[in-house]
Amino acid sequence: MFAYVIRRILIMIPTLIAISAITFIIIQLPPGDYLSTYIAELQSQGENVDQAKIEALRAQYGLDRPMIEQYLVWVLGLLQGDFGFSFEYQLPVTDVVGDRLFLTLVLNFTTIIFIWVVSFPIGIYSATHQYSWGDYGLTFVGFIGLATPNFLLALVLLYLANVWFGTSIGGLMDPSYIDQPWSTGKLLSVLEHLWVPVVVIGTSGTAGMIRRLRANMLDELQKQYVVTARAKGLAPFKVLIKYPLRTALNPFIADIGNMLPQVVSGSAIVSMVLSLPTTGPMLIAALQSQDMYLAGSFLIFLAMLTVVGMFLSDLALAWLDPRIRLGGGATR
Numbered sequence: 001m002f003a004y005v006i007r008r009i010l011i012m013i014p015t016l017i018a019i020s021a022i023t024f025i026i027i028q029l030p031p032g033d034y035l036s037t038y039i040a041e042l043q044s045q046g047e048n049v050d051q052a053k054i055e056a057l058r059a060q061y062g063l064d065r066p067m068i069e070q071y072l073v074w075v076l077g078l079l080q081g082d083f084g085f086s087f088e089y090q091l092p093v094t095d096v097v098g099d100r101l102f103l104t105l106v107l108n109f110t111t112i113i114f115i116w117v118v119s120f121p122i123g124i125y126s127a128t129h130q131y132s133w134g135d136y137g138l139t140f141v142g143f144i145g146l147a148t149p150n151f152l153l154a155l156v157l158l159y160l161a162n163v164w165f166g167t168s169i170g171g172l173m174d175p176s177y178i179d180q181p182w183s184t185g186k187l188l189s190v191l192e193h194l195w196v197p198v199v200v201i202g203t204s205g206t207a208g209m210i211r212r213l214r215a216n217m218l219d220e221l222q223k224q225y226v227v228t229a230r231a232k233g234l235a236p237f238k239v240l241i242k243y244p245l246r247t248a249l250n251p252f253i254a255d256i257g258n259m260l261p262q263v264v265s266g267s268a269i270v271s272m273v274l275s276l277p278t279t280g281p282m283l284i285a286a287l288q289s290q291d292m293y294l295a296g297s298f299l300i301f302l303a304m305l306t307v308v309g310m311f312l313s314d315l316a317l318a319w320l321d322p323r324i325r326l327g328g329g330a331t332r
Helices: 002-028 034-044 051-061 067-079 093-128 133-147 150-165 184-221 224-231 236-242 244-248 250-254 256-265 268-273 279-289 292-320
Strands: none
Touching: 002 067, 002 292, 034 051, 034 279, 067 292, 093 133, 093 184, 093 279, 093 292, 133 184, 150 184, 150 268, 184 244, 184 250, 184 268, 224 236, 236 244, 244 250, 250 256, 250 292, 256 292, 268 279, 279 292
16 A cells, blocks of 8 residues: 555656646646736726836736746746736735635535535435336436536525625625634624535536435446345445445545545536636636736646645545555456
8 A cells, every 4th residue: 555655655756846837838828928918908998008117016926037937937946836926906816816716615515515415315216216206306306416517506596695695796705805814703604605506507417416325326236245134134325325325435535536636626617607706717817817827737736636625535435435446456
């Protein structure tokens, strides 16, 4: 196990270096830079542009340097904990992210808990009561959840929350608490607004997980080791939890690599519809304006979470399923 962990960590280092280089190149591929986009925006509004000032800003931000030099400056800064400077916000990237990252973590961790708490009991019930009226009804609800667009459900729930509970439209808190220090009132306001995006984002994920868990459970319940455990007189609930459910969890443990970056990136489209102050819309805006240090820092952070998540999922799978061997190959 120790040798496997060391080997995987050593592999992660060149992987992240390659991802950082590809990320930086992709951000730089569109013609021009942030200042070019800014100049075009000013000219479209009929404003004059001082070219001398623009050239001075380009030199100040290092945009006049070769791409390889810009990349090295950025990477060396990342190694020192400096994520660069956001051109659009005129602030360091760490200051720009700030509360947005915290609110994104709160929203998406809550959504993940909602998905797991709702989908697991329903998926287990559907698998153990196959073709019952409950199975048909829950399957129908699951298909409705998969078919309903998130942005449409968001608009409906926003209206209902405003009409029934008087919750302000959009955002994760009442407008009076924006840019205010954290307090009990601000926390309660966040909790009041949180349930709408959690239900919206979690609906499709819950429906999909129910279908996957039901299919996995049905496959495992028909296998011989389950029949043998029942024949030996084990209680049905103990058989269900100890054997088929444990094996059916493998695909969900393997999804940790995708789940961690989703916690940060969030659902960008839903965040834009609901006017949520999360990192998803900020990442899209940074890519559109070619704010390369802000966008690059986001993307490399997501890549790091993906690599770390895959590593953790491999370790969890080896612990959960004895059939999986970290060293590869069969053991005799």
